[in-house]
Amino acid sequence: MKNKEPLILAVVVFFTLVTYYLVEPFAHSQMHEHFESKGFAYSDLPEITKKGDVTRGKELVMGAAACTGCHSITSQGLEAPMDAVTAVSAYGVNAPDLSDVGAVFDERFLNTHIRNPAHALKVEHKFTPESGKIHPMPAFYGAGGDIDQEVADIIAYLRSIAPKPDKLTPKMAFETACGRCHAMHYEKWTQIGTKPAFKRKQDELEFDTNVLDYQDSLKKYMGKLPPDLSIYIRSRGEHYIKTFMEDPQQYLEGTSMPRVGLNAEAAEKVIEYLKDSGDAKRHERDSIGWNVMIYIIFFAIFALLWKKQVWRDLH
Amino acid sequence: MAHFTKATSIKDWLNQRLAIEKVEKVMASEYWIPKNINFLWAMGMVLVITFALLLVSGIFLLMYYQPNIDLAFDSVNYTIMREVDFGWLWRHVHGVAASVVFLIIYIHMFTAIYYGSYKKGREMIWISGMLLFVAFSAEAFSGYMLPWGQMSYWAGMVITNLFSGGSLHADGLVEWIRGDYVPAQAFLNRFFMLHVLLVPLAIIGLIGLHFGALRIPHVNNQDGEEIDFDEESKKYLAGDKAGSKVIRFANDFMSKDMLVVAIYLVFFFYLVFFHYDFAMDPVNFDPADGLKTPEHIYPEWYFLWSYEILRPFSTDIGLIAFAFAQVIFMALPFLDRSPNTIPASRRGLFKYWFWAMLIDMIALTAMGKVPPVEPFGTIGLYAALIFIGLWVVLPFITKLEKKA
Amino acid sequence: MENKSRRGFMGMAFGAVAGVGAVASLFAMKKSWDPLPSVKAAGFTTLDMSAYNDNELITEKWRGKPIFVLKQDVSMVETAKKSIQELERLIKIGDSYYMVAIGLCTHLGCIPGYRESTKDFLCACHGGMYDATASVTKAPPPRGLDIPPFKIKGSTLVLGEEGPEYKKMKKTGVTL
Numbered sequence: 001m002k003n004k005e006p007l008i009l010a011v012v013v014f015f016t017l018v019t020y021y022l023v024e025p026f027a028h029s030q031m032h033e034h035f036e037s038k039g040f041a042y043s044d045l046p047e048i049t050k051k052g053d054v055t056r057g058k059e060l061v062m063g064a065a066a067c068t069g070c071h072s073i074t075s076q077g078l079e080a081p082m083d084a085v086t087a088v089s090a091y092g093v094n095a096p097d098l099s100d101v102g103a104v105f106d107e108r109f110l111n112t113h114i115r116n117p118a119h120a121l122k123v124e125h126k127f128t129p130e131s132g133k134i135h136p137m138p139a140f141y142g143a144g145g146d147i148d149q150e151v152a153d154i155i156a157y158l159r160s161i162a163p164k165p166d167k168l169t170p171k172m173a174f175e176t177a178c179g180r181c182h183a184m185h186y187e188k189w190t191q192i193g194t195k196p197a198f199k200r201k202q203d204e205l206e207f208d209t210n211v212l213d214y215q216d217s218l219k220k221y222m223g224k225l226p227p228d229l230s231i232y233i234r235s236r237g238e239h240y241i242k243t244f245m246e247d248p249q250q251y252l253e254g255t256s257m258p259r260v261g262l263n264a265e266a267a268e269k270v271i272e273y274l275k276d277s278g279d280a281k282r283h284e285r286d287s288i289g290w291n292v293m294i295y296i297i298f299f300a301i302f303a304l305l306w307k308k309q310v311w312r313d314l315h
Numbered sequence: 316m317a318h319f320t321k322a323t324s325i326k327d328w329l330n331q332r333l334a335i336e337k338v339e340k341v342m343a344s345e346y347w348i349p350k351n352i353n354f355l356w357a358m359g360m361v362l363v364i365t366f367a368l369l370l371v372s373g374i375f376l377l378m379y380y381q382p383n384i385d386l387a388f389d390s391v392n393y394t395i396m397r398e399v400d401f402g403w404l405w406r407h408v409h410g411v412a413a414s415v416v417f418l419i420i421y422i423h424m425f426t427a428i429y430y431g432s433y434k435k436g437r438e439m440i441w442i443s444g445m446l447l448f449v450a451f452s453a454e455a456f457s458g459y460m461l462p463w464g465q466m467s468y469w470a471g472m473v474i475t476n477l478f479s480g481g482s483l484h485a486d487g488l489v490e491w492i493r494g495d496y497v498p499a500q501a502f503l504n505r506f507f508m509l510h511v512l513l514v515p516l517a518i519i520g521l522i523g524l525h526f527g528a529l530r531i532p533h534v535n536n537q538d539g540e541e542i543d544f545d546e547e548s549k550k551y552l553a554g555d556k557a558g559s560k561v562i563r564f565a566n567d568f569m570s571k572d573m574l575v576v577a578i579y580l581v582f583f584f585y586l587v588f589f590h591y592d593f594a595m596d597p598v599n600f601d602p603a604d605g606l607k608t609p610e611h612i613y614p615e616w617y618f619l620w621s622y623e624i625l626r627p628f629s630t631d632i633g634l635i636a637f638a639f640a641q642v643i644f645m646a647l648p649f650l651d652r653s654p655n656t657i658p659a660s661r662r663g664l665f666k667y668w669f670w671a672m673l674i675d676m677i678a679l680t681a682m683g684k685v686p687p688v689e690p691f692g693t694i695g696l697y698a699a700l701i702f703i704g705l706w707v708v709l710p711f712i713t714k715l716e717k718k719a
Numbered sequence: 720m721e722n723k724s725r726r727g728f729m730g731m732a733f734g735a736v737a738g739v740g741a742v743a744s745l746f747a748m749k750k751s752w753d754p755l756p757s758v759k760a761a762g763f764t765t766l767d768m769s770a771y772n773d774n775e776l777i778t779e780k781w782r783g784k785p786i787f788v789l790k791q792d793v794s795m796v797e798t799a800k801k802s803i804q805e806l807e808r809l810i811k812i813g814d815s816y817y818m819v820a821i822g823l824c825t826h827l828g829c830i831p832g833y834r835e836s837t838k839d840f841l842c843a844c845h846g847g848m849y850d851a852t853a854s855v856t857k858a859p860p861p862r863g864l865d866i867p868p869f870k871i872k873g874s875t876l877v878l879g880e881e882g883p884e885y886k887k888m889k890k891t892g893v894t895l
Binding site (some may be wrong): 004005008009012015016018019020021023024026027030031142154186230231232234235236237259265277280281284285288289290292293297299300302304306307309310311313314315 | 686
């Protein structure tokens with residue numbers, strides 16, 4: 001009798017694959033909207049037309065533009081005028097440290113952000129005239145000269161003090177881009193910084209109280225507490241997070257999560273950091289995976305040889 | 316008292332006390348299996364191996380898992396996945412095996428249906444097998460609660476709600492099962508107990524029954540041939556191995572089993588290392604939150620067909636249809652009125668019944684996961700009606716069947 | 720013969736005694752699965768309705784869910800009285816009207832925020848809006864906020880018990 005096993009195997013594999021296709025790729029395509037990445041181009045925002053001057057930019061940042069009235073620049077030795085908990089209770093958000101922003105955020109995005117923060121962040125729905133609210137970061141209306149030139153100068157200065165791309169670690173990118181709203185307790189990160197190991201319980205409780213106070217203010221400002229991102233890489237996946245950071249509104253219309261405005265390299269670093277936290281053993285998994293696959297194929301070859309020997313007499 | 320002599324070897328010593336040679340014969344070398352079988356007959360061994368993988372990986376997960384609603388999620392996702400050496404491996408093996416075991420169970424089930432291996436003396440094999448299916452379902456569901464993610468919580472909420480019986484409003488029963496008004500600490504602890512003790516005990520007992528039920532009627536074969544096992548085994552032992560219609564369980568059949576297992580393991584470990592996400596729903600990587608419902612709630616793929624039978628109807632009819640779907644497979648040996656124990660391909664209308672049932676269950680599975688919008692709602696409704704209809708016509712079409 | 724039947728009888732009697740023991744232990748096992756007294760006690764929440772202020776949203780907790788309580792001020796009551804559906808959603812205790820509802824958006828279960836200035840609810844997740852009686856004013860939510868089972872006892876409200884006012888709401892479809 002003819003051997004029917006290949007046909008039977010084909011039937012089993014066919015129905016298994018059909019079922020898999022229907023419950024995984026097909027079902028997910030029906031459940032979730034899919035958006036392609038726009039390559040962090042921010043083409044809805046105008047380009048920078050002027051060439052910036054670092055020295056003039058520095059003068060603006062420290063002087064006329066009054067950035068340092070709220071922002072710290074720790075890499076330049078400038079501390080924030082108030083601590084994070086006080087700042088967030090006063091403004092709803094804590095103004096970011098400007099040391100790394102030139103390396104983390106896209107130039108086009110910064111160009112608009114400085115003049116019209118709510119527009120660049122795509123949160124204008126929160127700051128409508130009817131609401132009577134304005135974005136906590138005051139718009140820069142110029143220091144008397146050509147505003148395009150002045151903004152270009154500011155950006156040039158911020159880029160000049162920012163770390164070079166190879167010096168920007170995944171952790172730094174995450175902290176500047178996400179860390180003021182999102183905690184990440186698998187990495188001990190809180191919205192007010194990394195939680196140290198305390199010797200005295202009182203100090204620890206004080207730190208925790210500060211975090212809770214900060215979170216309360218943040219909750220009021222955002223409508224809800226932004227989620228902890230410890231294993232978001234597993235719950236949302238790389239593609240979703242990337243495209244979500246590019247434009248949260250396309251997924252959740254009306255959400256108070258702002259557009260992050262990262263440049264493409266910084267976005268990769270943020271993803272890298274999320275993987276370090278939520279998928280820490282991925283490299284080990286891959287290398288062990290290949291070894292196990294090689295072993296198991298050997299195992300199958302030996303099983304085949306044994307079967308052939310045993311069955312030689314049976315046919 | 317039996318007579319004992321001074322042992323000549325360790326084997327002899329054991330033999331006098333435990334009759335190991337006899338046991339070996341009964342269990343392996345003179346446990347006769349038909350020769351005309353194909354690789355589908357190895358699914359039993361594949362299931363044994365998968366169960367062993369689940370047991371071993373489960374033991375290692377158990378050592379760091381914390382059945383506490385505040386700690387469970389991080390004990391899995393932080394302690395086991397990040398801190399414990401190879402913790403991620405045990406978890407991925409456990410998660411993937413829990414999903415794949417159902418694929419093999421379904422293949423095993425449909426093999427039995429196709430070849431009529433539930434008939435004429437083999438009813439208890441089928442019934443014990445279906446009881447194993449129920450026990451595995453309970454094991455899968457209780458295990459799904461343990462990481463205490465969003466899907467754990469909401470699946471627990473939705474499934475326990477089924478016990479309110481629709482219009483019966485048996486809320487007391489639901490609260491009794493949960494030990495609370497909502498899934499909470501009492502719920503997690505009791506499902507932990509079920510998952511690591513009571514249900515595995517039942518599974519192990521049922522596996523014993525399933526194997527025992529196989530002894531007297533013997534394994535079926537792919538041609539529906541009635542084999543005289545005494546006659547054929549004599550032929551084999553006399554040296555006519557090629558002419559005999561039976562083979563030893565070990566090593567003859569075992570060597571083929573192991574080949575199939577090896578090929579299966581290639582597929583299995585590929586999934587564990589490179590494609591584990593299908594078995595670990597992303598939504599369950601969000602911690603349980605009773606104040607926020609996930610956008611879509613669906614069970615794991617192996618429960619989708621019965622979930623879909625529930626869904627297209629109004630609450631009460633849906634529950635009745637759901638209950639019907641849970642028990643009807645158990646009655647298969649009695650609903651099939653045909654006297655023939657032969658492959659479906661040679662069984663008249665039953666041939667069409669078999670493929671219609673398989674395709675309908677795949678359709679139900681697919682519709683069970685997609686959101687209940689058109690045209691999926693209608694397809695799901697028809698698939699559910701066809702499922703019930705197929706079972707209603709089964710006794711009639713098999714009655715018509717002529718004796719082969 | 721007599722001896723045999725006597726043995727059979729004693730066997731059955733022994734079986735019966737064993738059966739009684741088994742059933743009795745089942746009873747204990749059933750009871751062990753019951754919700755604990757502490758869990759049950761937490762299942763009923765009594766609210767003192769005289770303690771609320773006009774147009775001030777207070778979030779209480781009942782069986783793990785947030786419960787919104789909003790005492791309606793004069794203008795809110797007037798607005799509600801223009802529509803019978805709106806008024807039916809409110810609970811009248813004495814001369815005051817209260818909106819009491821489960822504070823979970825009926826769309827996807829987020830917790831809407833209350834805005835005192837505009838006297839409405841806005842859900843931050845997908846922009847759903849509700850008025851002061853928690854009826855939907857802007858999609859996507861399919862219906863107004865659900866009302867928990869309640870019973871009026873003098874000036875207090877017991878959540879978890881079904882009083883006649885709640886049963887009427889359920890019957891008329893004001894809440895699910």
